[in-house]
Amino acid sequence: MAERRCVVVTGAGQGLGRAVAEAFAAQGDAVVVSDIAAGLAIETVRSITRSGGTATAQPADVSSEADMSALAAKAAEEFGTPRVWVNNAGVSRPAMLHKMAADDFDFVLRVHARGTFLGIREAAQAMMAGGAGGVIVNVTSSAGLQGTIGQINYAGAKGAIIAMTKSAARELARYDIRVNAVAPLAATPMTEKLRTDEKLSRRFLDQIPLRRFGTPEEAASAFVYLAAEQSAYITGQVLSIDGGLYMVS
Ligand SMILES: NC(=O)c1ccc[n+]([C@@H]2O[C@H](COP(=O)([O-])OP(=O)(O)OC[C@H]3O[C@@H](n4cnc5c(N)ncnc54)[C@H](O)[C@@H]3O)[C@@H](O)[C@H]2O)c1
Numbered sequence: 017m018a019e020r021r022c023v024v025v026t027g028a029g030q031g032l033g034r035a036v037a038e039a040f041a042a043q044g045d046a047v048v049v050s051d052i053a054a055g056l057a058i059e060t061v062r063s064i065t066r067s068g069g070t071a072t073a074q075p076a077d078v079s080s081e082a083d084m085s086a087l088a089a090k091a092a093e094e095f096g097t098p099r100v101w102v103n104n105a106g107v108s109r110p111a112m113l114h115k116m117a118a119d120d121f122d123f124v125l126r127v128h129a130r131g132t133f134l135g136i137r138e139a140a141q142a143m144m145a146g147g148a149g150g151v152i153v154n155v156t157s158s159a160g161l162q163g164t165i166g167q168i169n170y171a172g173a174k175g176a177i178i179a180m181t182k183s184a185a186r187e188l189a190r191y192d193i194r195v196n197a198v199a200p201l202a203a204t205p206m207t208e209k210l211r212t213d214e215k216l217s218r219r220f221l222d223q224i225p226l227r228r229f230g231t232p233e234e235a236a237s238a239f240v241y242l243a244a245e246q247s248a249y250i251t252g253q254v255l256s257i258d259g260g261l262y263m264v265s
Pocket residue numbers: 026027028029030031032033050051052053056076077078079104105106107127131155156157158199200201202203204205206207
């Protein structure tokens with residue numbers, strides 16, 4: 017049996033983060049389930065423990081320095097130095113750019129860009145002190161890779177996450193800390209409108225070569241891979257799990 021690692025997942029109360037937390041727990045890791053919504057985090061922990069896994073809940077707003085430092089402390093106290101840290105929490109506030117409120121721009125940037133920075137920093141400090149290396153996986157989007165309509169705030173934030181992933185990968189490689197990002201497309205509460213609005217969903221599905229939304233579990237397997245020994249030579253990369261929506265031409 018492989019060593020049980022301490023894995024931290026933010027935004028793990030529902031959607032993709034929940035599937036990621038469950039996937040790590042299913043392979044025997046101990047998971048710190050974090051979310052701004054404490055009740056959702058507790059539900060994820062219950063589901064993991066019901067299946068025989070190990071997890072604990074720690075509510076945190078990823079954009080709060082105090083919350084993120086408390087999250088790192090809780091992880092170390094419960095399960096030892098984090099070996100895997102997933103910066104997944106996210107929000108969206110769509111609007112066409114000529115009508116977008118500056119506050120909606122700031123809010124989305126704050127959660128994604130500042131939140132991911134704080135997560136990377138906490139993970140790096142803990143992993144560097146631990147001396148045994150580690151893996152950080154961030155969450156970006158096709159919006160950050162190719163732009164999108166009606167979400168300039170979200171696309172800007174996800175683009176920033178790609179640049180931060182590459183910078184952190186370069187900076188942390190000397191400590192044997194790998195940093196990668198996943199760009200998913202999955203059926204979660206965040207994509208509900210896109211999937212249920214008939215016109216919107218038909219137009220969107222037309223752009224996906226595989227012609228369907230992925231499941232959160234399909235995306236979660238990429239996180240498990242990027243945290244595994246099998247990906248030991250991969251750092252600074254963005255892995256799209258999106259049915260072919262984004263392709264480099
Ligand atoms: N679902 C997709 O197709 C898709 C596509 C591209 C990128 N993403 C990204 O994947 C990640 C997960 O998205 P999802 O689809 O599961 O969304 P979701 O809305 O279903 O879940 C997001 C979770 O993050 C939590 N959260 C929100 N703000 C937070 C904060 N400040 N601090 C801590 N937790 C917070 C929410 O409570 C929620 O549990 C996000 O970063 C999102 O941008 C999703």
